Amino acid sequence: MPGFDSIEQLRDAFTGQRYLMDEGLATVVFLAQRLRKPLLVEGEPGVGKTELAKALAAASGAPLIRLQCYEGIDVHHALYDWDYPRQLLQLRAGGSAPLYSEEFLVRRPLLEALAQPGSVLLIDELDRADDEFEAFLLEFLSDFQVTIPEVGVIRAEVPPAVVITSNRTRDLHEALKRRCLYHWIDHPDLLREVAIAKARLPGVGERLADQVCAFVQDLRWLDLYRSPGVGETLDWVEAFHTLGREEIDAATADRTLGTLLKERDDLERIRGQGLEALVERAGERATELRQDGAPGGPG
Amino acid sequence: MEPPVGLADQGARADGGWSPGTVPRPSGAGVGERPPDQAILAAAVALARALRELGLTVSVDSELVFFSALAELDVRKQSDVYWAAHAAFVHTPDERTVFDSTFERFWAGYPMTQPQRGAEHGESDSRMGGHQHGGEALPQFQQEGKAASAVDGDKQRATRDIPSAEGEKGASDQKRGVLAAYSERETVSDKQPLAYNHDELAALRRLAEDIKRSAPERRSRRCRPARGGHRLDVRRTLRDSMTTDGEAFRLAYTAQTPRPRRLLFLCDVSGSMERYSRVLLASLKAAVGAARRAEAFVFATRLTRVTRSLDGRDLERALEQARAAVPDWSGGTRIGGALADFNRTYGRRGFARGAIVLVVSDGWDRGDPELLAGEVRRLQLQSRRLVWMNPRPMEVDQQPLAIGMRAAMPFVDDFVPGHDPRAIAGLARLISDLGGQRPQRSQQRPVRAAVSGG
Numbered sequence: 204m205p206g207f208d209s210i211e212q213l214r215d216a217f218t219g220q221r222y223l224m225d226e227g228l229a230t231v232v233f234l235a236q237r238l239r240k241p242l243l244v245e246g247e248p249g250v251g252k253t254e255l256a257k258a259l260a261a262a263s264g265a266p267l268i269r270l271q272c273y274e275g276i277d278v279h280h281a282l283y284d285w286d287y288p289r290q291l292l293q294l295r296a297g298g299s300a301p302l303y304s305e306e307f308l309v310r311r312p313l314l315e316a317l318a319q320p321g322s323v324l325l326i327d328e329l330d331r332a333d334d335e336f337e338a339f340l341l342e343f344l345s346d347f348q349v350t351i352p353e354v355g356v357i358r359a360e361v362p363p364a365v366v367i368t369s370n371r372t373r374d375l376h377e378a379l380k381r382r383c384l385y386h387w388i389d390h391p392d393l394l395r396e397v398a399i400a401k402a403r404l405p406g407v408g409e410r411l412a413d414q415v416c417a418f419v420q421d422l423r424w425l426d427l428y429r430s431p432g433v434g435e436t437l438d439w440v441e442a443f444h445t446l447g448r449e450e451i452d453a454a455t456a457d458r459t460l461g462t463l464l465k466e467r468d469d470l471e472r473i474r475g476q477g478l479e480a481l482v483e484r485a486g487e488r489a490t491e492l493r494q495d496g497a498p499g500g501p502g
Numbered sequence: 503m504e505p506p507v508g509l510a511d512q513g514a515r516a517d518g519g520w521s522p523g524t525v526p527r528p529s530g531a532g533v534g535e536r537p538p539d540q541a542i543l544a545a546a547v548a549l550a551r552a553l554r555e556l557g558l559t560v561s562v563d564s565e566l567v568f569f570s571a572l573a574e575l576d577v578r579k580q581s582d583v584y585w586a587a588h589a590a591f592v593h594t595p596d597e598r599t600v601f602d603s604t605f606e607r608f609w610a611g612y613p614m615t616q617p618q619r620g621a622e623h624g625e626s627d628s629r630m631g632g633h634q635h636g637g638e639a640l641p642q643f644q645q646e647g648k649a650a651s652a653v654d655g656d657k658q659r660a661t662r663d664i665p666s667a668e669g670e671k672g673a674s675d676q677k678r679g680v681l682a683a684y685s686e687r688e689t690v691s692d693k694q695p696l697a698y699n700h701d702e703l704a705a706l707r708r709l710a711e712d713i714k715r716s717a718p719e720r721r722s723r724r725c726r727p728a729r730g731g732h733r734l735d736v737r738r739t740l741r742d743s744m745t746t747d748g749e750a751f752r753l754a755y756t757a758q759t760p761r762p763r764r765l766l767f768l769c770d771v772s773g774s775m776e777r778y779s780r781v782l783l784a785s786l787k788a789a790v791g792a793a794r795r796a797e798a799f800v801f802a803t804r805l806t807r808v809t810r811s812l813d814g815r816d817l818e819r820a821l822e823q824a825r826a827a828v829p830d831w832s833g834g835t836r837i838g839g840a841l842a843d844f845n846r847t848y849g850r851r852g853f854a855r856g857a858i859v860l861v862v863s864d865g866w867d868r869g870d871p872e873l874l875a876g877e878v879r880r881l882q883l884q885s886r887r888l889v890w891m892n893p894r895p896m897e898v899d900q901q902p903l904a905i906g907m908r909a910a911m912p913f914v915d916d917f918v919p920g921h922d923p924r925a926i927a928g929l930a931r932l933i934s935d936l937g938g939q940r941p942q943r944s945q946q947r948p949v950r951a952a953v954s955g956g
Contacts, residue, residue: 230585237574275723287736294748372852381563384589428846
């Protein structure tokens, strides 16, 4: 993986991948890469944790290897397994090749990441895995090596860049956190969110993007059960765009609100507050945004 | 190498000491040059130490990470240093506030001396004073056997009405009953120490044992080799077949392993529950210590998570810490608001998912009953089972203040009247009885209808 020489260069590379990051995130990603440390990112759903790893892979031209965690995930799902059917065939055929050799080894994501030099390894939603798996990861994360009893120790020539995400459905173990750099990703502010919308959805008009983002920013202050993430903002922009709207209006907003809010209580609350007022206010903020002549780019 | 003392010393040093600040200091190093490593190291250590003092988990590893990060960055740039320190030292979003203020001081070049911690140290000192092992009963402790009265002050009732959880055993004379010994004087105020005596502490340990034994389980997705399992273990079967020349004579199986189910306690410690809160807190301690996965929250006007405080080994100290952590002992009641807090901050993170949720409250609520009903419903939907234990069940129908209880009723899977706190001691059995069963729930009714109907 070609390294980044400065934080600015890294940020530009990410921007090239249409992933706009703030200064904090850029610094931390830069450091993770320089110090060869895993990066643990947490944040509300929809702030772009998984996207970060994808963008990192794309920006550095490295293959992305993804390990999705779930309860009960174990070594055979994460690291390696043996190709049993082929082993059985070999036994039956009376072949002479050793049964437990690389030939019959099935590489799972972690092993794959060690084997491919300079890859980006995404360990997604680690909080969904259980404590035992977390403990297993410790060896992997500190030394970038794993032990397969039948084969021996496998070590990475070039350690992969590791991004771990967590939704905080439980607290991760201190020992794991200690091995990582930590970053909490916040929801982007209005300017950045607009910039993200434009970067991601190039065909969409500026006015629409401004309004939707302003609307969503207001919603995030309302202490909803489930604040919409950037992903949902983009979905909503696209919803308006698909329906041929250049601006948001209360009627369309009402019909498409389910794209943005996914809790019945939240929906009822927002509808109860009156969508007209919210839409109007979003329109005003969008106008202000352009009048101030604020640069739309990431700042 | 002299030990780094604080930033003040570093900044004041004329001979090239590093003052981390963008503002050029008269005595500081020349701006534009990178300060010597020695000075940076000292300052980094001082920051780490200050953060550790403030309760962040700062390991030597993190310090090393921070120091090597500084080597990669422009140490004169505030944002670089800030984010490097942030990445190394902060491990949960809750720590960010403390970190920010500490970093601000650090960057401004203020001394990183210890903040006023006298009071907190005093706490542990007073513990050393040691009344708990002296065996002397403290003023507000009610001696066992004397004047145990029911919640409503009816002394006869206490012996007759045994809570349902323990009911059939008629165990009023059991040792565990000491937990039930309480009187009106036994309220938890900020001033008095909680002072549990030997018998009570022993009873608590027994309760903890009970809970440990009876903790309900759920099946985990993780498999273990097992004879009676239902899932074929290809790996082991194949390995076994090696001894028989590739002929799989014996099939190996795996089965899902049981896991303890999460227990979630939400306890009311408001004014109207004053007489129970002391016993309640102790029971919580027992549960948190015993069950591998238990979470405890208390609320009056707001919600406080006490799991961490109760987690300690030292029973008395843990209880005092938990009490100290709750800002509104015996305050007013806002059950709906507290549950909303829970649902928003913890429920969303899955604290109640698949858990057995135990709410202990008399349902006296001064808040909006509609809000309460909505939040209870939300909690129920997330939980495996929602149990509401009410120490004043008699008043639910008569007391106008118990409107909260009536609002919550439709969304409660089990309603347990607990005339006296012995019910809490019987928790263990109750919990194990509820165990794995999924409650019968009808389609959720809209909140408004439920309130008006109740």
